[in-house]
Amino acid sequence: xxxxxxxxxxxxxxxxxxxxxxxxxxxxxxxxxxxxxxxxxxxxxxxxxxxxxxxxxxxxxxxxxxxxxxxxxxxxxxxxxxxxxxxxxxxxxxxxxxxxxxxxxxxxxxxxxxxxxxxxxxxxxxxxxxxxxxxxxxxxxxxxxxxxxxx
Amino acid sequence: xxxxxxxxxxxxxxxxxxxxxxxxxxxxxxxxxxxxxxxxxxxxxxxxxxxxxxxxxxxxxxxxxxxxxxxxxxxxxxxxxxxxxxxxxxxxxxxxxxxxxxxxxxxxxxxxxxxxxxxxxxxxxxxxxxxxxxxxxxxxxxxxxxxxxxx
DNA sequence: TTTGAAATATAGCACGTGCTACATTCCCGT
DNA sequence: ACGGGAATGTAGCACGTGCTATATTTCAAA
Ligand SMILES: [Mn+2]
Ligand SMILES: [Mn+2]
Ligand SMILES: [Mn+2]
Ligand SMILES: [Mn+2]
Numbered sequence: 456x457x458x459x460x461x462x463x464x465x466x467x468x469x470x471x472x473x474x475x476x477x478x479x480x481x482x483x484x485x486x487x488x489x490x491x492x493x494x495x496x497x498x499x500x501x502x503x504x505x506x507x508x509x510x511x512x513x514x515x516x517x518x519x520x521x522x523x524x525x526x527x528x529x530x531x532x533x534x535x536x537x538x539x540x541x542x543x544x545x546x547x548x549x550x551x552x553x554x555x556x557x558x559x560x561x562x563x564x565x566x567x568x569x570x571x572x573x574x575x576x577x578x579x580x581x582x583x584x585x586x587x588x589x590x591x592x593x594x595x596x597x598x599x600x601x602x603x604x605x606x
Numbered sequence: 607x608x609x610x611x612x613x614x615x616x617x618x619x620x621x622x623x624x625x626x627x628x629x630x631x632x633x634x635x636x637x638x639x640x641x642x643x644x645x646x647x648x649x650x651x652x653x654x655x656x657x658x659x660x661x662x663x664x665x666x667x668x669x670x671x672x673x674x675x676x677x678x679x680x681x682x683x684x685x686x687x688x689x690x691x692x693x694x695x696x697x698x699x700x701x702x703x704x705x706x707x708x709x710x711x712x713x714x715x716x717x718x719x720x721x722x723x724x725x726x727x728x729x730x731x732x733x734x735x736x737x738x739x740x741x742x743x744x745x746x747x748x749x750x751x752x753x754x755x756x757x
Numbered sequence: 758t759t760t761g762a763a764a765t766a767t768a769g770c771a772c773g774t775g776c777t778a779c780a781t782t783c784c785c786g787t
Numbered sequence: 788a789c790g791g792g793a794a795t796g797t798a799g800c801a802c803g804t805g806c807t808a809t810a811t812t813t814c815a816a817a
Binding site for chain 3: 483509510511521522525526541542543
Binding site for chain 2: 475477478479482489497519575580588593598
């Protein structure tokens with residue numbers, strides 16, 4: 456039977472529109488896609504710079520070892536985000552390229568917003584790498600509106 | 607030997623102050639502490655509401671199963687952030703309470719900042735749950751300054 | 758054309774973070 | 788005081804994300 460020496464968490468509160476659990480569940484879901492977002496964005500950058508994305512370059516840019524990058528690329532492949540053949544470069548699929556575009560746009564917008572509210576550029580760049588993944592469409596549009604309403 | 611049919615990533619660029627790898631490494635480090643931050647903040651909330659934090663309540667608020675919460679609490683304990691005895695509640699240590707205070711302050715500040723730049727309250731609450739963990743001290747101070755410079 | 762160093766791949770370890778299934782303990786109502 | 792349902796704990800699975808060590812492949816210089 457439920458305890459009742461202490462007030463139950465289930466009773467006594469107006470049911471909030473968004474429960475705590477919803478927020479945390481949302482954050483967990485995003486956490487599991489954040490790595491893919493960073494990879495696709497990076498692969499897009501490398502492809503533009505060098506014409507292809509090599510495992511070694513991916514690993515060095517991310518600050519991980521090659522085996523880690525290689526394993527991640529296999530997961531990206533399984534998810535249909537990249538194409539790759541052994542000992543060759545990694546290339547984004549259409550889905551991967553679409554993700555890369557979205558992530559890059561978000562990344563830039565977050566940095567711009569942070570700088571606009573007075574965050575030093577250095578810190579803005581650093582923090583944006585994590586923040587970007589958690590910014591919803593709604594928030595993104597608000598950032599855009601805010602930046603447009605300025606100089 | 608290095609390829610040279612394509613320009614190497616190592617050459618040809620001014621060494622940037624903060625490398626890409628630094629940003630990603632920083633984000634990875636934060637990701638590994640984000641869960642602890644959410645737990646300590648939540649345990650502080652439950653302790654204030656009910657006088658103690660029970661595993662079941664923690665699990666329900668986070669939207670995970672009890673075994674998951676239980677295992678996480680064991681990790682928190684190992685890290686010296688909580689005290690707990692079998693079949694009893696979970697209590698923050700001084701270190702845990704300090705973390706909870708810092709995280710809660712950050713959480714609130716992030717929500718306020720988001721709302722201040724025009725993000726709807728609902729989205730601000732949702733996004734802040736992920737964003738909060740990646741906001742550095744520098745950025746935090748910038749947020750404070752920005753909010754003080756407003757009504 | 759041979760060959761060796763760089764690049765890439767694979768094997769296997771550690772640990773985190775989730776789950777389900779099952780065991781144990783607690784404590785309220787009777 | 789005791790019986791049973793709720794709470795808590797534990798075992799074990801899956802998979803992600805990192806690592807080191809080792810094997811394999813590629814390609815440009817000799
Ligand atoms: Mn990122
Ligand atoms: Mn990014
Ligand atoms: Mn959080
Ligand atoms: Mn929080």
